[in-house]
Amino acid sequence: MFNNSINYVFRHSKIAFLTKHKKEVEVFPLIKNYLGTEIVLFDGYDTDELGTFTREKKRNQSQLETARLKAKKAIEISGYQIGIGSEGSFTTDPYMGIIPWNIEMIVLYDNKNKIEIVGTEQRPYKSLQKSITTKEELISLAEDIDFPKNNLILRPNNENDSIIKKDFLSLDDLFKEFDLLIKKSITGKVFVENDHRAHRSVSRMEAIRYATIDLIIKCHSFCPECNAPGFSVSRGEGSLPCKYCGEESETFKYIVYKCNKCSFEKRIERTDITNVDPQYCNYCNP
Ligand SMILES: [Zn+2]
Ligand SMILES: [Zn+2]
Incomplete structure (x- = not known):
């Protein structure tokens, strides 16, 4: 897979990974197999404290800073030398600024050698934010995003309502909640949007997988001057x-x-x- 497949820098080391949204499903097998390390999950820290996608908690720092913060937090909690943190963002494409765009970053930080390596992936995604009044509209939206592989979030009235319903496991679940919310709604509308959390978005999980592959490739590229891993474009x-x-x-x-x-x-x-x-x-x- 790599032109320099003998990577002794990370082999047999222990890496701490901080997540609470099941990102380890994509990240673990790749890191373990291609870096030869042990990787341990730490899910005790609430990463939502650093910001959520649904406006409940605003992110105060950049995407890279947040991923870095998670990697360093993982080191702090575990006492390990190396930590990994990942963070996604949803914006518009860098070319024309009109296509919905998902950027994933995964940061590996080595606290002893003070090395930071960043894996990234960016791609278009199907964005969905709509106020609806009928179940037919909801069915059409669900089909459009391949529900429940990619999940939805519902709120009565509008996007800023404090009542948030999520984690639907089936169409029945979704319909039941929609019926309740439409009765509660003063405007007669229900606001529907994508659930961007990794464990509720198969599209995002795939992007995280590609960001992890990018990270691993960079871990196998060494500086000709100081020999540190992470020599990249x-x-x-x-x-x-x-x-x-x-x-x-x-x-x-x-x-x-x-x-x-x-x-x-x-x-x-x-x-x-x-x-x-x-x-x-x-x-x-x-
Ligand atoms: Zn010319
Ligand atoms: Zn160097």
Whole structure:
């Protein structure tokens, strides 16, 4: 799987993982098999204290800071040298800013060597936020997101109502609650939205799996200068020429690898493409 599959940095170490939403189902087998470590779950700490997706508790720090905080909390609780924490976010795509977008981050922190490695995954997801009045509408929404693999959250009246119903195991469950809420609702409406918690969203679980794979690949990439793991792409630089007119485009020419430990950088020329199509050229296609 890796060009450097002999990874002794993590082998036989113990990693603490902090979660209460069943993320270990995806994370454990990968970490255990591909890093050769023991990984132990700590679910005593309420990670919802750091923020929830349903506006009950606002997240005060960035996604990366939250994942890092969870990794460090795992170290603090377990007394282990290494901790892992993961955090998701839901926003819009970085290109046009219109497509609903899920970003997953998983942070591995080594407290003794002061090394931080971040695995990420980003992808579109099916966003759902709607006020409805009939069961037919609810059925259509449930089908649309492949319920109950991806779950729903219901509130009477509107998105800010303090009554929140979730954790439905079947369509019957969902209908029963909908009937109760519609009777309670002053506006005659029920607000429906995605349940983004990992254990209630198969789409998110898959994204967490890919973020974990990204983390593992980075754990197997070592800095040529200080030998620390986590040597990985930090940004693109330069610009490729247009295939037709030769002018510089906005597509980068180099990939810059960076070490998180000693800050050593290495610039490598892209080999996948050497120029860009005129349709992406500011001169040929302004
Ligand atoms: Zn280094
Ligand atoms: Zn051109």
